[in-house]
Amino acid sequence: MFTGIVQAVATVSQxxxxxxxxxxxxxxxxxxxxxxxxxxxxxxxxTCLTVTEVLPGDAARFDVMQQSLALTTLGRLVEGSRVNVERAAKEGAEVGGHVLSGHVDCLGQVLQIRRPENNHVLRIGVPESHRRYVFAKGYIAVNGASLTMAEVNRTEGWFEVWLIPETLRMTTFGEKAEGAALNLEIDRATQVVVDTVREALDERLGPLLPALQSLLAQQGLSLDDLGAAVRLPASGGSARA
Structure with a gap:
């Protein structure tokens, strides 16, 4: 388990x-x-990695399977790349962000970067398969950091996070350019509620479901918004954002 509070930036040395x-x-x-x-x-x-060797001089070695290399940004790293790191939380640790499993759900992409005074705004694209789980003021993990989504547009498939100077100091987000790929982990509580609501509506309404979807669409809403209305509270606050 991880808390989504990035503890340091490490460098790929080999x-x-x-x-x-x-x-x-x-x-x-x-x-x-x-x-x-x-x-x-x-x-x-x-991405949760297991230590295979602890080396002198504050270094460690990890083995990563081909599937993990293909499904995350780890396969794109080269020697000299910098990454966000967090050690597993100990029992009783304060959860300053929200509980993370370290299992990446999908890849996002930096679509736009804005830099208002003392802020750094990333607009991040989300694959269609996971757009139903993104909600304004909801939590999401981006490259291991627990962040709050400030704005969301599920129709266009993006959300925005606002990063303060401390976040940029403690992470690699300030180094990301437009087009960069990012690891995304969906908040599990949100995922469970959204999927449960959708399955319950499908089971109970059956043939009436298209009519409900049509009514919601007239209001600019969707079934996913019903899931947001009953979404379980997450386990912590926004981390470094």
Whole structure:
């Protein structure tokens, strides 16, 4: 489990390809690997990785399967790439963001960057398969950081997050350009409620469902908005945003 509070930025110092996987060596800031053990979990740009070797000088090695390389941004990393990292939360740890599993659901893309005074706004595109789970003021994990979605347009398929200077200092978001790919993890509470509401409506209304969808569309709404109305509260606040 992770809290979505990025603890540091690490650098990919070595990549080694082996049959069926790629080994990553990450160089961490001083002190990050204190008490880190083989088998421990470290979220790397939001992807939960298992430590396979702890190295001298605040470094550690991780093995990543081909499927993870294909489904996340990890397959695009090169030596010298910088990534957001968070160690697994300990029992009783304060959840400053919201609970994350470290399992990436889909890839997003930076569509637009705006820089109003003392802010940094990212407009992020979402694949159609996961647009139903994005809601204004809802939570989402982007490259391992728990963020609040300020604006959402599910029709066009994007949401916006506003980042304060502290967020930019502690993460790699300030380095991202338009077109960059990002790892997205949907808030699990939101996903469960939205799917449950949709399944219940489909089961109970049956042939009347198209009529309900039509009525909602006249109001500029959808079935997903019904899910938002009963969405469970998330487990924490917006992290560094």
């Amino acid at each position: 990549l080694v390809d082996r049959p069926g996987l790629r080994s990553f060596t990450l160089q961490f800031p001083p002190g990050f690997t204190q008490d880190l053990a083989i088998g421990a979990s470290v979220a790397t740009d939001g």
